Amino acid sequence: MTVELDNIDKVFFPDSGLTKGDLADYYRRIAPMMLPHAKDRPVTLNRYPDGIDGVHFIQKAVEDHYPAWLDRVTVAKEDGELVQPLVNSADALVYLVGQGAIAFHVTLSRYDRPEHPDRLIFDLDPPDHGGDVDDFAPVVAAARAVRDALEAVDLTSFVMTSGSSGLHVTVPLDRSADFDTVREFAQAIAERVADAHPDEFTTAHAKNKRSGRLYLDTRRNAVNQTAVAPYSVRPKPGAPIATPLDWDELSDRDIGPRRYHVGNIFRRLAQRDCPWADIARRGQSASRALERLKARA
Template sequence: MRAGRHTVEVHRPDKVLFPAGEGGTEEYTKGDLVDYHRAVAPFMLPHLRGRPLMLERHPDGVDGPRFMQKNTPEHYPEWIDRVEVGKEGGTVCHTVCDDSATLVYLADQAALTLHRWLSRTGRLDRPDRMVFDLDPAQDDFEAVRAAARLLAGLLDELKLPSAPMTTGSRGLHVVVPLDGRQDFDDVREFARAVADVLAAAHPDR
């Protein structure tokens, strides 16, 4: 199929990735995922462009085995952007999703979750987002919502804009945009200080 400036071949579009569930939930195929990604590309790409990705792939659907893919395989088309990142003892060549064709290609690879970096390719060591990851100790989403509201209140006091984002699991992310001047160590230290202040203010929660 045509996606932007490129043609992407979709293999086995009828392959079920999300089986029908109890209670009448529908099944969804790889073709459905491709169609969905094409539809949401204008809204999704601004959150992905220029960011290295770690891909969570489910070749046999959500009920089958999964694996995390950091390195971009050599067989990926040359028009897919990549960035080489240093690691201990070598490098990793991460995929970067900058256009709708790459989004469709990753759907064809059954990459169901696209974990994006908090920094961009031009300044890998300078995050432009800070994320507070809130997960319930037990299956209690109301506790997560309450924590998100308290955190948002503290961030408002600090004059830092923030927005909640669902995680696809049981929790919430509270995302704070940054100007990219601090490195990861500074941002992590600040985030920990905010969390400590919040926890100290509400020791019973």
């Protein structure tokens, strides 16, 4: 199929001159790496029809003019139902870029079992030290502490730059547990990490209770909540990308949330296989891990 786009020369990222057409080309090229992480998950679009300096909005629902070939799914919500798009093909990614989408956020469960996630996420952003949020060392330290706490209950985790300000630590799950169990486990891990490092990390949601400590955020682990899809571009200067990493890359002094972008991601992938290539085959039981955690309390 050939997806025709209008205004392909419209500049979406003024700092680099990246156009809508350039962005569409990126998503078509990255699709083989990105789609395994996004397929069959309701997607929320971050749309910037006039580029990152223009008006923007979040969109969940399929619009009436979207073509019939674009996959979609009906999602239950508190006050009824919502029809959302799926990005199950490179053509879908390109078409939605044509609608002004820059970033793609997906649910932690697939549409066939929305109450049973196959991903658990810890969202780690820099602490606010009087307005200075550029120090990435606390984020790296938090990611390693979360990884170690997960390993203590025999869980393997993966790490990714968010492309925005922090890191995501992700645990692949086998979909045996529901969101209530997964959220209970994630919060218990976060509390264990915070208790072990009380001066560095906290589970306090209220900013005025954090006292400059990094917040171990587990709130994404809920029905219909989303996280940025691996290899999604973020609407930030330089077109940074949410990029899966190997754990040893956190030792790189140049690592940061926007280390990889549209301009260098394919050079990286030519030199190193995607660290998340087999994540879908690594599903683990959150219920058993929670039992192990309680037994060791």
